[in-house]
Amino acid sequence: MPRPTMKDIAHRASVSISTVSYALNDNSHVHIAPETRARVRRIAKELGYTPNAMARSLRARSSRTVGVVNSKPLTNPRYAAILQGVASGLAEGGFRLAMLPDPTAETVLEDCRNGMLDGLIFVGHDDAVPPQTLVDAAADGTAPLVTIDCGEPAEDSPYSAVDFDYSHGAQAMLEHLAGLxxxxxLHLRPEVSSRAERERQSTLMRVLGAGEGMTLRVVSTRLSDSDLAAADIGGRAMTSRHLATVTADLSAALRASHSPPEATTVLCSWxxxxxAALRVxxxxxPGATVAALAGSWPRTDIWPNLVYSRxxxxExxxxxxxxxxxxxxxxxTHGRRMLRPLLESEGVSPAGTTEVPSRKDPA
Known part of the structure; x- marks a missing residue:
């Protein structure tokens, strides 16, 4: 049996094909009498008519679909959470999400040109920034672009950006620990040169240098940039060798410390x-505090001496x-939004995320 068409509906309803098109289009601004719209839709349902979304997208040069460029595995909770937020936010605006694992996104620019994708969101990590091909496509209108966690773009950048205020997170952590x-x-940190790590280290040194009564000693996890290039390390993806190194070196540092446990904190960059720090x-x-400057979802209800910057x-x-x-x-207009991490610990949960709008953000 042939698939019913708008021509079939028009014939049954005694109206023109254009009237059928307007009646079935929720976004049409053409006035259609309510009874006519209802009759057309009822007949379309009776005939089993389903619109050809692909053809409609091509005609309108819009698919109501946004491509998300993310090269990291969604088994990593960090990126799964970001994508969850993107999906829910797009749904509220009447858009869908399309996952694009190609970090260059060159293969999807044609989809943006022909209307199959309306825009792109680039999810950054470490020192990743959007490739120049995407920036150029945003500048000429081919592919509107938003970046996440790529650092604040230049004033004249042709795209919008969302970033995390890593510096504020580090400063808030030190102020909280001083209050305790x-x-x-004992700063447990990798030997990597990512932007987030650089911003945190700079803030830690500045705040500690300006204050008194608190000392910091680095305990390296020996994880380097070359290690990161070979594999993603996160959560249960940590190797047994890495865990053994962290356990041994941190144990030695704690035993060598002259400070009592209640006045000691193990501060994890990752x-x-x-x-591993909690176990050690x-x-x-026992009695020492463990603090974390990065993501993860540790259970503060079962680890009373745990505080972390979420x-x-x-969001x-x-x-x-x-x-x-x-x-x-x-x-x-191109928006710039900076989001501040929030501290969480036993019995203390933040009410919400503090947003720091950039001067270029109309909000």
């Missing part, structure tokens, strides 16, 4: 090291979705 009476920090502290220095990952995705929808408007 901590005088010794959420992936929190679990429970065994070697990155607003889902970042939602902000990116809002910005890409704004980018599609005829009079679009």
């Amino acid at each position: 009476g901590i005088d010794t920090i 959420g992936a090291d929190v679990e 502290v429970a065994d070697v220095a 990155l607003p990952l889902v 970042a995705g939602q902000h990116a979705a809002e910005l890409i929808v704004d980018e599609l408007l005829p009079d679009a």
Whole structure:
């Protein structure tokens, strides 16, 4: 049996094909009498008519679909949370999400040109920034673009951006630890040169250098940039060799410390090291605090001496979705949104994410 068409509906309803098209289109601004619209839709349902979404997208040069360029596995909770936020934010705006694993996105620019994709969201990590091909496509209007976690773009950049205020997260952590009476920090950190790590280290040195009564000693996890190039390390993806190194070196540092446990904090740069740090502290220095500057979802209800700086990952995705929808408007301006991490510990949960709008963000 042939698939019913708009011509069939028009014949049954005694109206023109254009009237059928307007009656079935929720976004049409052409006035159709309510009874005519209802009759057309009822007949379409009776005939089993389903619109050809592909053809409709090509005619309208819009698919109501946004491509998300993400080269990291979604088994990593960090990126799964960001994508969750993007998906929910796009849905609120009447858009769908298409996953694009190609980090260059060159293969999808043609889809943007022909209307199969309305815009792109680029999810950054470490020192990743959007490739120049995407920036050029945003500049000439081919592919409106929003970046997440790529650093604040230049003033004249042709796209919007959402970023995390890593510096504020580090400063807020030190202020919280000082309030707990901590005088010794064992900083468990990798030997990597990512932007987030550089911003945190700069803030830690600045705040500690300006204050008194708190000292910091670095305990390296020996994880290098070359290790990261070989494999993604996070959560349960940590190797047994890495865990053994962290356990041994941190245990030695705690035993050599002259500060009592209640005045000592193990500060983890990476959420992936929190679990190992908690085990070592429970065994070697019960009563010491474990703190984390990065993502992860540690259970503060079962680890009373745990405090961590939560990155607003889902919220970042939602902000990116809002910005890409704004980018599609005829009079679009490029927004810049900086999100602050929030501290969480036993009995203390943040009420919400603090947003720091950039001066270029109309919000």
